[in-house]
């Protein structure tokens with residue numbers, strides 16, 4: 001297993017033109033691979049965000065067109081790609097899923113995760129935001145054992161539910177994916193705090209590749225971040241699009257867990273976080 005490697009986070013301003021979004025994504029993968037990144041990570045709904053795509057619009061099966069493009073690129077460069085998320089068509093279902101894939105260096109999908117917590121809130125200006133109208137939540141906690149270590153999967157609003165990340169850590173995750181498309185208002189107040197908390201409490205790296213720019217329903221916050229297991233912000237983007245590089249060092253992650261053994265000090269005789277469906 002590789003203990004130290006370079007990663008790339010792609011910060012995107014995904015709009016209502018799937019072909020352009022994917023062309024941009026592929027160009028960024030080429031750039032990241034050329035610079036030696038072994039893992040390239042994308043934000044939530046990386047392939048299409050638009051008014052006219054309609055409720056659950058732009059959905060695709062997985063594997064399908066968008067994931068296929070990423071799979072080809074992973075195989076071409078022999079790298080891992082975390083596909084942020086796309087809207088997944090579920091046969092026979094009215095609603096789609098908000099789904100992440102992790103693709104291995106041979107171009108195959110190693111893990112698939114469907115967002116567990118749908119973002120249903122009233123925005124500060126009074127407008128309702130109801131992701132569950134078009135997105136059916138998933139029902140599985142997903143980790144992936146790879147040559148780069150064990151990854152834990154999650155998406156955006158999930159970051160507000162610490163039990164999920166505790167479970168991911170208990171299942172062995174050392175690096176947590178949190179692809180985001182946070183609203184500017186909640187991002188400014190909460191994103192860094194939530195990402196750092198999930199990193200510190202679980203002794204894990206957190207990779208949060210983000211959407212930026214003005215979308216039909218909200219302005220995305222940007223600020224892609226890589227956080228180390230001690231809670232340090234190693235890399236932080238602003239509101240610009242592009243590729244941001246950082247390093248994962250699993251020996252450092254081990255050292256942090258030795259220094260602060262909170263996972264080991266849990267009182268499972270008094271309380272327990274439990275996975276209900278496997």
Ligand SMILES: O=C(O)CCC(=O)C(=O)O
Nearest residue numbers: 119156157181182183186
């Ligand atoms: O939790 C938040 O404040 C934002 C979440 C969000 O935008 C999402 O899950 O799509």
